[in-house]
Amino acid sequence: MxxxxxxxxxxxxxxxxxxxxxxxxxxxxxxxxxxxxxxxxxxxxxxxxxxxxxxxxxxxxxxxxxxxxxxxxxxxxxxxxxxxxxxxxxxxxxxxxxxxxxxxxxxxxxxxxxxxxxxxxxxxxxxxxxxxxxxxxxxxxxxxxxxxxxxxxxxxxxxxxxxxxLEGRFVDQFDLEQTSKSAPERREVTTSSFIRDPAVRRRVLARANGRCELCGEPGFKMASGAVYLETHHVVPLADGGDDHESNVVALCANDHRRAHFADNREEIARRFQVRNGGASMSVSEVAVTS
Ligand SMILES: [Zn+2]
Structure with a gap:
């Protein structure tokens, strides 16, 4: 071929x-x-x-x-x-x-x-x-x-x-427009920004298989044929959360905003932590328990 x-x-x-x-x-x-x-x-x-x-x-x-x-x-x-x-x-x-x-x-x-x-x-x-x-x-x-x-x-x-x-492939918000982040001079000054491992996002999107991990509804299909969901850190990186599958979920755009701003956002976070086996676990702890 x-x-x-x-x-x-x-x-x-x-x-x-x-x-x-x-x-x-x-x-x-x-x-x-x-x-x-x-x-x-x-x-x-x-x-x-x-x-x-x-x-x-x-x-x-x-x-x-x-x-x-x-x-x-x-x-x-x-x-x-x-x-x-x-x-x-x-x-x-x-x-x-x-x-x-x-x-x-x-x-x-x-x-x-x-x-x-x-x-x-x-x-x-x-x-x-x-x-x-x-x-x-x-x-x-x-x-x-x-x-x-x-x-x-x-x-x-x-x-x-x-x-x-490629029909049915999965993309998230980081695959789309990132105008300011892509400029090298900007990358140098934003030393406080957190580097997300693209492989973690890919594995989470594959795990979700096109469905929001909160409401279960399918993400929308994009003009390119890809299915769109947003990846979200349950415990934010800025609060010491791990950039690991156990701390990342794929959500529909509405539920992503909900996870950040809803009155019950803390309850939503707890639900994910239970389901993913404890979002605050470090990688080594996961390796021991699995
Ligand atoms: Zn949803």
Whole structure:
């Protein structure tokens, strides 16, 4: 399956983004050159294309994709790649392109845009060789299937993309818009903010299986096909609560507000603590009793 996705032609980027539905008007008009607009350097070396309100297109290496449980996934942290290149004195355009790729993911998440992928193959530059020759794309093609951003950590930019539109997957509020938190300069000053482990949230969403753990009703289905519930720490992190499944529940949006502000919020918290086996337990205590 993954092998079938390996490109064996080298189509022009211009033709592929146009095929995906990207508006190439500026690509054509901003390059009146004899070489032809399809070679417009403003566009054709980019790693990501964003058409606001419509779609994003990412260039992804076939060699970075994996096949897991019958699905094709791509994991990476483009923000960290940009920073790595910057610190190592890599070419500024590579730093910028990696950064723009990370920003494209954020736009797609905030605006719920489709993600299309141009699969590339060829000679990749060693990650450490920031001053070495550029990677050489030998083959590329547009994947006819759209992709889904199945996980994105707004704090770090760590991203998981999965091929296909995935019906019935679960997302919470941290998968959606996090405008202020995603800016690196802001992350540095908010040292008091608590880091939530995305793996804990994923496990809680899987446990809830799409149903609010207070009222039992299904979360609503999003335009992307995902099911939305909000993750909630029963004992807040700020009060010393653990970032562990035993202290996290998945709630419908209404019950999440209820858990924070209702007159019976303390009773609700106690109910979860009993059900989850004591929210104040540390990880080691859970390991002993289970
Ligand atoms: Zn509910």
């Amino acid at each position: 993954l092998a079938d996705l390996k490109p064996h032609r080298k189509d022009l980027v211009f033709d592929l983004v146009e095929e995906a539905g990207f508006d190439t008007t500026d690509w054509v008009e901003s390059f009146k050159h004899a070489a032809g607009y399809k070679a417009n350097p403003k566009y054709c070396y980019e790693w990501a294309y964003v058409q606001p309100g419509k779609l994003i297109i990412l260039n992804l290496w076939h060699s970075n994709m994996d096949e897991e449980h019958g699905q094709i996934v791509h994991r990476g942290t483009f923000r960290a790649d940009a920073e790595f290149r910057r610190l190592k004195g890599g070419k500024q355009q590579w730093v910028d392109r990696a950064r723009r790729l990370d920003e494209a993911l954020q736009v797609a998440l905030r605006k719920n845009l489709p993600v299309r992928v141009i699969i590339v193959d060829g000679d990749r530059r060693e990650k450490e060789a920031v001053d070495g020759p550029s990677s050489k794309v030998r083959f590329r093609k547009l994947d006819p299937e759209p992709w889904t951003i199945t996980a994105y950590d707004w704090e770090t930019g760590a991203c998981e993309l999965t091929r296909g539109i």
